[in-house]
Amino acid sequence: MEQFEEAFEKAMARGSDGVPGAAVAVVNQEGNYVYQNVKGHDGVHNGATALNFDRTFFLASCTKLITSIAALQTVERDLIRLDDPLDEHLPELTTQPIIVGGVDATFEWKQATKSITLRHLLSHSSGAVYDFMDSALTAWRQSREETPTVSQSGIVAKDYAMPRTFEAGEGWMYGTSLDWAGLLVARLNSMSLEQYVEENISIPLGMTSFTWHLSRKPHVEGNLVRMSVRGEDGKLSAGTHPPFPEPVEEGGGAGLYANVHDYTRVLADLLKDSPILLKKTSVDMLFAPQFEEGGAGLSALYANSEMTYKPMVGQSIDGIVINHGLGGLLVQEDIQRETYFKPKGTLTWSGLPNLLWSINRERGLALMFAVQVIPWNDKEVQSLSAQFETAVWRHLSR
Known part of the structure; x- marks a missing residue:
């Protein structure tokens, strides 16, 4: 070393x-x-x-592993199976059409023919992607005079209710799948994702720093490391503190704070x-x-x-x-x-x-x-x- x-x-x-x-x-x-x-x-x-x-770190997408664990715990409780269709549980996602195109700011639609499953969500093969990573979704946002963005509110069913980019199981792309998996965990267990993680991951392992809501854990908020931003000149400057506003709900794809x-x-x-x-x-x-x-x-x-x-x-x-x-x-x-x-x-x-x-x-x-x-x-x-x-x-x- x-x-x-x-x-x-x-x-x-x-x-x-x-x-x-x-x-x-x-x-x-x-x-x-x-x-x-x-x-x-x-x-x-x-x-x-x-x-x-x-010290406390904003985990961003390191949150996804925690959500995957919570989802598999939910499978172990027989509340869902990995390959069950999710139409009943996540209609805001499963009813979305598939968007294709994006060249010259054009796009078109086709109706999905395959059901999304939890396996698809956990493996990023559901077709639910981040809009800023896909040209067709970017064109769609522009057609609505909207800006591609990552949800800061944590309200997954509202912020990420957008078209998918491929049929479930027929591709791979990083995106919002784990946010939807977190919402599925919350709905099937009849509690918020924060409460679920606290009761079923944090407490069993004796952990005290996991939270999406800094205001709920002052000792975690008080230890928060500040974000630094690298400019085009290669120099670091101080970023926004905290890095994002406190969310209303919790997304399983990002937003968790914790210490190492x-x-x-x-x-x-x-x-x-x-x-x-x-x-x-x-x-x-x-x-x-x-x-x-x-x-x-x-x-x-x-x-x-x-x-x-x-x-x-x-x-x-x-x-x-x-x-x-x-x-x-x-x-x-x-x-x-x-x-x-x-x-x-x-x-x-x-x-x-x-x-x-x-x-x-x-x-x-x-x-x-x-x-x-x-x-x-x-x-x-x-x-x-x-x-x-x-x-x-x-x-x-x-």
Whole structure:
């Protein structure tokens, strides 16, 4: 780890040209820290203080893993099956037409013929995508004099009730599927997603920092790390604090706040022979490849790397063998380059402010890299993150 630690020190020493601060951790299946480090400050604002390990991070899309766990818990309760049609439960989504086009600001419609299932939602194969990532949806928004955006209210049924871009099961694209999965969890369990996560994930693992609503947990709000924004000149400036207004409801795709200690409690639990949150068979499904070789889903997964997971595979998809599980991107064969390594069997995903988590059950470790810098795929942060992960898998794992 010495080479990473040297890079860590240099990144923090570069001021607004480098990385303001980061917390990194590696845990084993007992939940013990194999490695833990924190350096830098809680932002670049006036009055920034030294970062410590108890600080709160905006998790963005790292929220999705928590929602996947909640959804599989709901399956375990026999409230839904993975392949049941969701027409009755999520009509705001399932009645949406499919939009095609987008060239020269044109688009057309076709009626969907296949039902969406929870499996489709958890594997991003439902056709529900972020509007700013699709040209047809962008044209549709413009035709309505609307701006493509990510929901800040958390009211999924209203903010994300928009056309889908392909038939369920016939593609892959990152988007709003996990937000809809969170709404499904809330409806089937007759409680808000926040309440569900508190009762069924936070309390069983003894965690206190998980929340979508900072006002409900003052100790979490008071520890919030400030967002830093990288400008076109490469310099960091202070971002909005908090990064988004407090939501009305909760979206399962983003919006959760937590500290690194609590998030790694979840990662460690997924490594256990007898997990607390899920049955072992359900954890297996998180790690199970969902797309057939040569199928439309797998082809689309490779084709859509640039806007979605490229930083998680070392900035290049050349030679990689991947799939998608029910919990994130799944590495099917070692990604081994001179300066980057990610082993076979790793389940992984990231979050907008350049966070990263990875789990590998064969090697018995999980890791988290937490920082608050936007925009996504910041080259300074991603270089450091890649060095951290590479050092973990090459030097700490069995």
